Amino acid sequence: GILSIEQLISRVGVIGVTLMALLSGFGAVNCPYTYMSYFLRNVTDADILALERRLLQTMDMIVSKKKRIAVAHRTMFQRGEVHNKPSGFWGMIKSVTTSVPGSENLSLIQQEVDALEELSRQLFLETADLHATKERIEYSKTFQGKYFNFLGYFFSIYCVWKIFMATINIVFDRVGKTDPVTRGIEITVNYLGIQFDVKFWSQHISFILVGIIIVTSIRGLLITLTKFFYAISSSKSSNVIVLLLAQIMGMYFVSSVLLIRMSMPPEYRTIITEVLGEL
Numbered sequence: 001g002i003l004s005i006e007q008l009i010s011r012v013g014v015i016g017v018t019l020m021a022l023l024s025g026f027g028a029v030n031c032p033y034t035y036m037s038y039f040l041r042n043v044t045d046a047d048i049l050a051l052e053r054r055l056l057q058t059m060d061m062i063v064s065k066k067k068r069i070a071v072a073h074r075t076m077f078q079r080g081e082v083h084n085k086p087s088g089f090w091g092m093i094k095s096v097t098t099s100v101p102g103s104e105n106l107s108l109i110q111q112e113v114d115a116l117e118e119l120s121r122q123l124f125l126e127t128a129d130l131h132a133t134k135e136r137i138e139y140s141k142t143f144q145g146k147y148f149n150f151l152g153y154f155f156s157i158y159c160v161w162k163i164f165m166a167t168i169n170i171v172f173d174r175v176g177k178t179d180p181v182t183r184g185i186e187i188t189v190n191y192l193g194i195q196f197d198v199k200f201w202s203q204h205i206s207f208i209l210v211g212i213i214i215v216t217s218i219r220g221l222l223i224t225l226t227k228f229f230y231a232i233s234s235s236k237s238s239n240v241i242v243l244l245l246a247q248i249m250g251m252y253f254v255s256s257v258l259l260i261r262m263s264m265p266p267e268y269r270t271i272i273t274e275v276l277g278e279l
Contacts, residue, residue, distance in 0.1 A: 006277030016255025036152035055123040
């Protein structure tokens, strides 16, 4: 029926799997771009110093032009105090139609100040980006940076392989009968020719892998959502955001259970299928 568990989970799973696909696609692109040294541009101290020098020169120009504007305003104010203001109807018309000397120059200087302030903001952002890139270059030279660089290459190749296999499975309507751990152990055992209990160890390694996938995926989801909610949250929308987070977590968990079935041995995969239905 419409209110059966299978119908409800299938509809919740559509949203949850879509959310997982978006997060996975973002992570698959952002993680190698962040940690792989291949994507780092070469930044030297001379580049940073040159950009900082340009920023300081721009700030000096802004200060000097604002000083000229302030001096001009003070001079105009002093002239207004010295000379008597025109009175009467004709004096009012004259004050409106007659432009104050130097006012056009002040408007031009103010436009230059606005343009220089926008330039200074762009230079500041570019300077901060160069400093961040410099820190990433220094981090990539450490042992942990080299380790993450290797993982970036490994998982990039793994992502390409998964996309290729998923495309083949969709085109030819194939369903995997063997989980990846069991298949990998079988290939390794046959290649090395050693005695190994594939069934026993594949169960334990599969469950460990599933646990790691659950912990890391939910942790990544919470970190991503926390950054997003920090950007949009306020005192009035906090309760709505918490409610939305709870809904997303529920959909994400159900979708994780649906997708993790393919990482488990067939005898355990059927247990989840019996509970959730033939999805």
